Amino acid sequence: MTQSPRPAVVLLSGGLDSATALAAARNDGFRCHALTVAYGQRHAAELDAARRVAAALGAAEHRVFPLDLRAFGGSALTADLDVPRDRSAEEMAAGIPITYVPARNTVFLALALAWAEVLGSFDIFLGVNAIDYSGYPDCRPEFVRAFEGLANVATRAGVEGRGRFRIHAPLIHLAKAEIIRLGRELGVDYAPTHSCYDPAPDGAACGRCDSCRLRREGFAAAGVADPTRYAGEGEGPAPR
Amino acid sequence: MTQSPRPAVVLLSGGLDSATALAAARNDGFRCHALTVAYGQRHAAELDAARRVAAALGAAEHRVFPLDLRAFGGSALTADLDVPRDRSAEEMAAGIPITYVPARNTVFLALALAWAEVLGSFDIFLGVNAIDYSGYPDCRPEFVRAFEGLANVATRAGVEGRGRFRIHAPLIHLAKAEIIRLGRELGVDYAPTHSCYDPAPDGAACGRCDSCRLRREGFAAAGVADPTRYAGEGEGPAPR
DSSP states (O other): OEEEEEEEEEEOOOOOHHHHHHHHHHHTTTTTEEEEEEEEOOOTTHHHHHHHHHHHOSSSEEEEEOOOOGTTOSSTTTOOOOOBBBBOOOHHSSOOTTTOOOTTHHHHHHHHHHHHHHTTOOOEEEOOSSSOOOOOOOSHHHHHHHHHHHHHHHHHHHHTSOOOOEEOTTTOOOOOOHHHHHHHHHHHTTTTTOOOSSOOOOOBBSSHHHHHHHHHHHHHHTOOOOOBBBBOTTTSSSOO | OOOOOOEEEEESSSSSSHHHHHHHHHHHHHHEEEEEOOOSSSSSSHHHHHHEEEEEEHSEEEEEEOOGGGEEEEEEESSSOOOBBOHHHHHTTTSOOOOOTTTHHHHHHHHHHHHHHHHHOEEEEEOSSSSOOOOOGGSSHHHHHHHHHHHHHHSSHHHTOOOOEEEEEETTTTTTHHHHHHHHHHOOOOTTTTSSSSSTTTTOOOBBBHHHHHHHHHHHHHHHHOOOOTOOTSSSSOOO
C-alpha cells in the first residue's frame, strides 16, 4: 500500500527562486499546491511564468489569487515609481530599496496559511533568500521563524495539535549561484522563469534592475548558461 | 501649535466589537483609517454596516478591500455550509465551530500592516475578544502578541527602528456586556452595527446564531436596550 503524499502549499512567483523552492518541495516528497498572488505587480509576465513553471514542475494544482496591493501603494512595484537600475553590490547592501513592497511576504504567507489549513497541510514553502537579495526584511530567517510561530497559535489546526506548521525556506542560506546549481540538480528548466522588475513590452528582461543583476551574476558564478532573453540582445532564446 | 494626531489602522467589520474598537482608538487620540475586508462573507450587510459605523465615528478614511476567501473555502461563512443555531454557552465553549474562517485574522492583520506601513502608522486596532466569543484561535492574546512580534521583524519600518508596531486589542479581556457599556461611554450608537452570521434577505438578524446570541445576551447583561431588528420581531427599530 502506498501512502498518498503529504500536501504542501508553495508560494510561486514565477521567478528563479520560487521555481527552485517548488522543485525542492517536490523532491522532499510533497504533493505541491502552488499559489501565485496577483498583487498588481507591474510585471504581469510573472504570472505567465508561474503558470509555465507550475506545469513544468508537476504541481498538483496551481491557483492565481487576485489581491491588489496597489490599493495601498508604497512601492516601485505597485505604484508609478521608477525601478532603480545599475546599482552596485555595495549600493544594494546599503539599505532597503524602493522595490520593497510593504508587508508583502506577510500577506502572501497569511494567504498560504489559509489555504494550507483548508487542505489539511502543515507545510508551506517560500523561496526567500537572505544572501544575494535586496535586503528585504521579510526575506530573513527572523521573519520566517516569527511567521512559523504565529501560524501555530493563529489556526484551529495549530491549536488543536493536529500537527505543527512549518514554513520551509530551503534557499534562505544559499547564494544565487548555489540556488541555480541546486535547481539544475532537481531538474529545473530556468528558461520559463522570470525575474525582471521592469521588463520590456515584449517580455525581454531589462538586465539592469537589482533582480536582473542578481540573476545574471548568479548564472555566471554557477557556470551555467543564462537562458534569459535580455532587452537589446536579440540572440537569446525565444520565450516559450 | 497643535500636533497632528498619529494615524492608526482600525480593522472594522461592521459588528459591535470593531465599532467599539474604533471608538476606543479615536478616544486614544488617533486619526483613524478604517479597513474593511470584503472576504466573500455571506452577510454583505456587514459592509453597509461598516460604512455607516465609520462615518458615524468620524474615521478619517474608510477603505473596503476585496479579498475573496471563498477561493479557499473551509468555513460556514465562506462556503455553502449551514451556520449553527441555538447553541448553549456550554456548546459554544466546547470547541471551535464551523464558522471559523481559516487564518482570517492573520490575513486581515497582514493587510492592515501593509496599509499601516504605507501610512507611516505603527498602531493597528483589532476588536477581538477572548471572553464572550466562539473560541476562535485568532481572537486570543497569544495570537495578538505573536502578530505584534512578527510585524516588527517583517517590515522596513519595524526593522529600521523608526517605531515599534503595536497591535491594540482593547476589548480582548472584556465580557460582551462590558464592551457595550464601554461603547456607550464612548458615544457608540449600536443601531447601525451588524453581528448576525445569517441575516434574512431584508437584513433582519436571525437571533439564533452564536453571534446573535452573544450580542443579545450582552445587551441584556449590560442593561442596555438592544437596537437590533431580529427576524419575526416587527417592532424593532427600522434600519437606518
